[in-house]
Each structure stands twice: as structure tokens, then as C-alpha cells.
Amino acid sequence: MNASVLFKKIGQIYLPITIGTAIYAFGLIYFILPNQLMEGGVTGITVLLNYALGVSPSLSTLLINIPLFLIGWRSLGRTQMIYSIYGVLSLTFFLWLFEQAVKLGYLNPFRTENDIILATLYAGVTLGAGLGIVFRFGGTTGGVDIIARIANRKLSVSMGQFILFLDIFIIGSSLFFITKEKILYTLVTVFISSKMIDFIQEGAYAAKAFTIITNEPHQIADQITKELERGVTLIPAIGYYSKEEKQMVYCVVSRSELRRIKSIAKGIDPKAFIIVSEVHDVLGEGFKED
Incomplete structure (x- = not known):
């Protein structure tokens, strides 16, 4: 060594x-x-x-x-x-x-x-x-x-x-x-x-993970990328009841950006279904490095 x-x-x-x-x-x-x-x-x-x-x-x-x-x-x-x-x-x-x-x-x-x-x-x-x-x-x-x-x-x-x-x-x-x-x-x-x-x-740093089910995934993802400069992932999904194919918007943001991302999603699609969950120990660009 x-x-x-x-x-x-x-x-x-x-x-x-x-x-x-x-x-x-x-x-x-x-x-x-x-x-x-x-x-x-x-x-x-x-x-x-x-x-x-x-x-x-x-x-x-x-x-x-x-x-x-x-x-x-x-x-x-x-x-x-x-x-x-x-x-x-x-x-x-x-x-x-x-x-x-x-x-x-x-x-x-x-x-x-x-x-x-x-x-x-x-x-x-x-x-x-x-x-x-x-x-x-x-x-x-x-x-x-x-x-x-x-x-x-x-x-x-x-x-x-x-x-x-x-x-x-x-x-x-x-x-x-x-x-x-x-x-x-x-x-x-x-x-x-x-x-x-x-x-x-x-991890002392706790972030928020957003999963947004919407009919306007590309528009919401584009707005998040422009305003918050956060990476966004689109996940294919199928509604069980409607059998409609959709895309879920997944994004991890800091606590301070919580209200802003909700505003973006609801401003584009008032009927968007938003799930917010806790994320601990976030590593990567825009957060902290390992």
C-alpha cells in the first residue's frame, strides 16, 4: 500500500x-x-x-x-x-x-x-x-x-x-x-x-423524489429542466383501469425546490397525479459527490 x-x-x-x-x-x-x-x-x-x-x-x-x-x-x-x-x-x-x-x-x-x-x-x-x-x-x-x-x-x-x-x-x-x-x-x-x-x-441530506403521472409529460419535463436545471426521467406506464399508455415523470430535487416543482406540474396539467417521497443520501450531479 x-x-x-x-x-x-x-x-x-x-x-x-x-x-x-x-x-x-x-x-x-x-x-x-x-x-x-x-x-x-x-x-x-x-x-x-x-x-x-x-x-x-x-x-x-x-x-x-x-x-x-x-x-x-x-x-x-x-x-x-x-x-x-x-x-x-x-x-x-x-x-x-x-x-x-x-x-x-x-x-x-x-x-x-x-x-x-x-x-x-x-x-x-x-x-x-x-x-x-x-x-x-x-x-x-x-x-x-x-x-x-x-x-x-x-x-x-x-x-x-x-x-x-x-x-x-x-x-x-x-x-x-x-x-x-x-x-x-x-x-x-x-x-x-x-x-x-x-x-x-x-445521510444528513434529505431530498424529495417526485413521480408525476400526467398527460403532458414532455412539457413538464422540459419546464423542470429549464427552470430547475434538474435531470428528469420519463418512465413508461399503463393505466390499469383506462388501459391507456402514459409516461411518468420522475425527478429528485432539494427541499427548497419542493413548492416550485409542484407549481410547474399543476400549472401545465391541473389533473396531474403527484407522488412525493423522501430520499436520503443523494449522490450525483447537482447534489453531493461520494
Whole structure:
């Protein structure tokens, strides 16, 4: 591997995984632990060990993930597991770093009794953002993340949803260590975290896809091309009831162009049938490049 390829891989894969694990570790040390909240998966086990026995989360995270790596090695393949191992080592390092910062007084955790909902919301955002970045660039932080990625590949299950259901089960077992109220707050954190994971996984940029069934497809397509400078695709279709052959106009536009394209279609054909759907992570000319 030459130097340019190595630096490219570091910038496109390892650096984002590092940033993601740093954000996740910060959320755990800064919001979760000081407010006696919980987490799911292997991290939830490390949190329980910290509450019950005072075990360092950085140490338990590393030790618990060792057997899971053996499971994931065959399921995910060599390259994927290298990224996962790096993710766990990076997470372990940042957990240790923030633990030391707290002990030495450089980091003052957000501890509150009067506004626990604020800690809950920010914990969900930081944990979800961190994991979402790690997942988006091909890594994991070990534990349930490895199982979630396997489920995503084998069963086509959303990673965020899979982690949510597993976390609910794991968090339910923490009744012996924290109060019911804290568990309920934790479920809010987990829900927000799962949504953040899916949001970042699918892409922060959301566009709109238009499917227009009309008797004036060429005129509408021509007007969209001239006014919005967007690519348009004409799709052959047959009306089931009328048995008439038609052409559907398909176009992807940004949110800001939503009202304009509706106006164009209705202005040319008031009887046009318009379907608008969400599109995530749009790549290509006029949007963003991969």
C-alpha cells in the first residue's frame, strides 16, 4: 500500500471512526455515568459493573469485547473486523482519557437532579451521533454493534432498530442497580440515540423524489429542466383501469425546490397525479459527490 492510499484510508475511514468513538466516549463519561443513567449492549454491562463494583468502563469494555471479536471475525470478514478492532481500541482509549480528565479535574461532568431530562436528551444525541459516524464509515464499537451489523447484512434490519430492541432488553435487567425513573429516562436516551444513528447512516441530506403521472409529460419535463436545471426521467406506464399508455415523470430535487416543482406540474396539467417521497443520501450531479 503506497503512502497516498494509506493517507486516503486514514482520512476517509480511521479518522471518522476516531471522531465517532471520541464523541461516544464523551457522552458516556459526561452525561451517562454522573447522572446514574444506563446504556444498552456491552456498554450497558460496563456501566452496571461501574455502578456495582466501581470497575473502570475502559477496562471492562476491552475485556468483554474479546470473545465477541472471535464471533464477529468469521461473520464480518477480515477488513470489517480490522475496523471494528480499531473502533474498540479507540473507544477504550477515549474512555480512559476522559476518565483521567475527570479524576484530574480537567473535565467536570454534567451532573444534575433538577433537570435530568436535559442530560437525557444530550446523552442520546451524543451517543447516537458518535455511533452513527462509526457505523457510517464501516466500523463498530464492538459488542452489540457487531451483532447489529451482522443482522443488518443478513436480515436487512435497520441497525438503529435492532440496537433499540436489544437495548430495551438489556436495560430492563438493570432494575437491581438503578431506580425505575432512571430506567425510563434511559429509554428516552436510547430512543433518541437510535434515531440519530439512522439519521446519520441514511445521510444528513434529505431530498424529495417526485413521480408525476400526467398527460403532458414532455412539457413538464422540459419546464423542470429549464427552470430547475434538474435531470428528469420519463418512465413508461399503463393505466390499469383506462388501459391507456402514459409516461411518468420522475425527478429528485432539494427541499427548497419542493413548492416550485409542484407549481410547474399543476400549472401545465391541473389533473396531474403527484407522488412525493423522501430520499436520503443523494449522490450525483447537482447534489453531493461520494
